[in-house]
Amino acid sequence: MIILYIPLAVLILYFINSLTNALCIQKEIPEERQPKVFRTINILITILLISSFVEVTFT
Incomplete structure (x- = not known):
């Protein structure tokens, strides 16, 4: 599962x-202002990806 999810x-x-x-x-x-925009979006997308991985893995 993790082999497919990371790429x-x-x-x-x-x-x-x-x-x-x-x-x-x-x-x-x-x-x-662009670095702040990129940082914010990347953090939010990373949180979304991690939470979806946890949900798929543990449910």
């Missing part, structure tokens, strides 16, 4: 980051 999680994080980059470009978010 999928990395792929999801990659696509979310590319979508976040497109959002920053489209909304013209200043360069100094």
